[in-house]
Amino acid sequence: MLQIGKVRCDELLKACGSPLYVYDETQIEKKVEDYQTYFKSENFDTEIVYASKAFTCVALLEKLNAYGCSIDVVSGGELSIAKKANFPSENIYFHGNNKLNDEIIMALEYGVKTIIMDNMYEVDQVIHLAEKLKKEVHVLIRVNPKVEAHTHEFIMTATSDSKFGISIDQKDDIKEMIAKVNDSEYVVFDGFHSHIGSQIFEEHAFVAAIDKMIAFIKEMGEPTSVLNIGGGFGVRYTDEDTPIPTKDLCIKLIEAINQSLHTHDVQLDKVCMEPGRSIVGEAGYTLYEVGFTKKTQNKEFIFIDGGMADNIRPALYDAKYACDIANKMDQAKDYTYEVAGKCCESGDIIIHDAKLPKVETNDILVVYTTGAYGYSMASNYNCLNKPAVVFVKDGKARQVVRRETYEDQLALNEEKELQL
Numbered sequence: 001m002l003q004i005g006k007v008r009c010d011e012l013l014k015a016c017g018s019p020l021y022v023y024d025e026t027q028i029e030k031k032v033e034d035y036q037t038y039f040k041s042e043n044f045d046t047e048i049v050y051a052s053k054a055f056t057c058v059a060l061l062e063k064l065n066a067y068g069c070s071i072d073v074v075s076g077g078e079l080s081i082a083k084k085a086n087f088p089s090e091n092i093y094f095h096g097n098n099k100l101n102d103e104i105i106m107a108l109e110y111g112v113k114t115i116i117m118d119n120m121y122e123v124d125q126v127i128h129l130a131e132k133l134k135k136e137v138h139v140l141i142r143v144n145p146k147v148e149a150h151t152h153e154f155i156m157t158a159t160s161d162s163k164f165g166i167s168i169d170q171k172d173d174i175k176e177m178i179a180k181v182n183d184s185e186y187v188v189f190d191g192f193h194s195h196i197g198s199q200i201f202e203e204h205a206f207v208a209a210i211d212k213m214i215a216f217i218k219e220m221g222e223p224t225s226v227l228n229i230g231g232g233f234g235v236r237y238t239d240e241d242t243p244i245p246t247k248d249l250c251i252k253l254i255e256a257i258n259q260s261l262h263t264h265d266v267q268l269d270k271v272c273m274e275p276g277r278s279i280v281g282e283a284g285y286t287l288y289e290v291g292f293t294k295k296t297q298n299k300e301f302i303f304i305d306g307g308m309a310d311n312i313r314p315a316l317y318d319a320k321y322a323c324d325i326a327n328k329m330d331q332a333k334d335y336t337y338e339v340a341g342k343c344c345e346s347g348d349i350i351i352h353d354a355k356l357p358k359v360e361t362n363d364i365l366v367v368y369t370t371g372a373y374g375y376s377m378a379s380n381y382n383c384l385n386k387p388a389v390v391f392v393k394d395g396k397a398r399q400v401v402r403r404e405t406y407e408d409q410l411a412l413n414e415e416k417e418l419q420l
């Protein structure tokens, strides 16, 4: 029987039901330690800002805080989880291309240290609200460096037509944004942010973006203390993926930053990075119970008790995953299956042509590397309940998010007369 964090998968399902998201805490800790150890330079401070959109829950944020990480949030919802975790407000960055007034107010009231300005219009809005609430806030301006990295078109963020950030070519507009901020009593300009996309393996794309941003800082000539180089570092889903080990990646990025600072004669107080997927992706596993199997003319299906509602990535990005039968780890993988979910959607296939041993009803299917953008993108399609999340470590398991219930969903069916 497969064990995760020295805990048997069948025991986890017995305790928490199926499907189930399982995180190996040791894997998360190792990643965080690598980032904290190797993303360091004598020439500037560094900060690891976990992109909480990849997966967030109170237990994870408490752990990251204990390791001295900061986080970024992109909505009032993500911020409310940070609040519940008592995450220090001075270590929170607030992102988003269309932050709502209520969200900005919530961030200011919680004392979020930094808001990342995504566009011209946000500057006025943030200045106005900060002055109204008499709350000081720091800002970074998100610049689109226009470096196209090789990844799925849906998760590129630095194409010329990206909805994110302000183009590196709009220097006059950026100067105007900074001037407005500098004129305001409560808003402080710290520097710039850039992010080129997600699930990227090419180190040269990150290096190119860093160099463009540092050359841009020089050209702008504005006092700049912080550069945030974003996240996007790829992980291994299948044998086709070859991510750069975190230690090597950090060393290379630090080298590239130092080189560019030297070349362009720029000094910075701090450089931040924002890894999301690479901290939690490979630490996450999803367990499912197999129901029926079915043969068609050309295929053999195994049906699982979850699917696109708990993992939308195969349907959305044609993402590939690896899997095993947790209770048959020692058997030869002589069979080929379509792993199909239970949603009323033909596209609800989690894995095509999965090589597995002979699969039978009640077997436990484990899908690897589901820790990022799995739970956080989960839906209630077909009114399925979102699975529970457990953390495992050294033979112990703890539930950190409970399974949703039908009652949770039913509670939303609340009718009332509207006072218009």
Ligand SMILES: Cc1ncc(COP(=O)(O)O)c(C=O)c1O
Residues within 6 Å of the ligand: 051, 054, 095, 157, 195, 197, 198, 199, 230, 231, 232, 233, 274, 275, 276, 277, 278, 372
């Ligand atoms: C601004 C920003 N920072 C960080 C991330 C995290 O990316 P990843 O999970 O690929 O590291 C994203 C997502 O693409 C993002 O949009």
Ligand SMILES: N[C@@H](CCCC[NH3+])C(=O)O
Residues within 6 Å of the ligand: 053, 155, 198, 199, 313, 372, 373, 377
């Ligand atoms: N949700 C995407 C990544 C988006 C990253 C956030 N900008 C994925 O699953 O790969």
